[in-house]
Amino acid sequence: EAGVTQFPSHSVIEKGQTVTLRCDPISGHDNLYWYRRVMGKEIKFLLHFVKESKQDESGMPNNRFLAERTGGTYSTLKVQPAELEDSGVYFCASSQRGGFKGNTIYFGEGSWLTVV
Amino acid sequence: AQTVTQSQPEMSVQEAETVTLSCTYDTSESDYYLFWYKQPPSRQMILVIRQEAYKQQNATENRFSVNFQKAAKSFSLKISDSQLGDAAMYFCAYRRAKVASGTYKYIFGTGTRLKVLA
Numbered sequence: 001e002a003g004v005t006q007f008p009s010h011s012v013i014e015k016g017q018t019v020t021l022r023c024d025p026i027s028g029h030d031n032l033y034w035y036r037r038v039m040g041k042e043i044k045f046l047l048h049f050v051k052e053s054k055q056d057e058s059g060m061p062n063n064r065f066l067a068e069r070t071g072g073t074y075s076t077l078k079v080q081p082a083e084l085e086d087s088g089v090y091f092c093a094s095s096q097r098g099g100f101k102g103n104t105i106y107f108g109e110g111s112w113l114t115v116v
Numbered sequence: 117a118q119t120v121t122q123s124q125p126e127m128s129v130q131e132a133e134t135v136t137l138s139c140t141y142d143t144s145e146s147d148y149y150l151f152w153y154k155q156p157p158s159r160q161m162i163l164v165i166r167q168e169a170y171k172q173q174n175a176t177e178n179r180f181s182v183n184f185q186k187a188a189k190s191f192s193l194k195i196s197d198s199q200l201g202d203a204a205m206y207f208c209a210y211r212r213a214k215v216a217s218g219t220y221k222y223i224f225g226t227g228t229r230l231k232v233l234a
Contacts, residue, residue: 003160004160009158035222035224037224037227040125040226041226042120042223042224042225042226042227043207043209043222043224043227044224045221045222045223048219048221055219056219056221059221091161104163105163105220105222106160107153107155107160107161107162108160108161109158109159109160109161110155110161
């Protein structure tokens with residue numbers, strides 16, 4: 001069974017440009033999460049999808065970030081325009097159900113974003 | 117608000133030796149879960165071990181065990197018989213047991229990079 005896959009694995013863009021990160025969750029997982037780790041700091045929650053609906057987007061830093069999950073399958077996270085402080089690792093995770101019992105959350109490898 | 121603190125940015129251990137990674141947390145909740153995740157270089161982050169707060173018994177998974185001190189809000193990870201493959205970033209994480217909104221957010225620490233010396 002394929003795990004959570006993220007693309008690209010690494011991206012270097014200039015300040016002001018746009019970057020789109022993609023996440024393919026494990027097949028059949030309704031719950032999809034985005035987290036971010038700025039270098040040297042903790043991993044922070046960005047948002048949570050249940051199928052195609054945003055359940056919680058309280059962690060999104062500002063309106064330069066747009067997440068979508070059309071059709072409830074893969075998700076994209078677009079940063080436009082990118083700023084230097086957006087550099088970090090963006091993790092995607094998915095789980096089958098929301099409750100803890102039986103809810104193992106699986107993470108991807110992360111997409112490393114560097115804004116120069 | 118809940119917080120998780122990992123005070124050791126980096127640790128080293130000799131192969132076959134034992135190492136303990138520290139984690140403290142702060143919460144006013146009585147029911148929650150604690151986790152240790154491991155991310156090897158360029159690999160997926162995977163769950164190492166988890167602990168339910170209502171359980172007094174410390175969780176163990178093969179060479180990995182925790183020392184859960186609920187009153188002290190401490191959750192350390194002990195790795196016995198360290199192997200080269202244990203080299204990774206280790207993240208301590210907290211999650212509430214029940215939420216009203218349906219979003220089970222994980223609160224992570226800043227991570228500890230573990231080096232295993234041959």
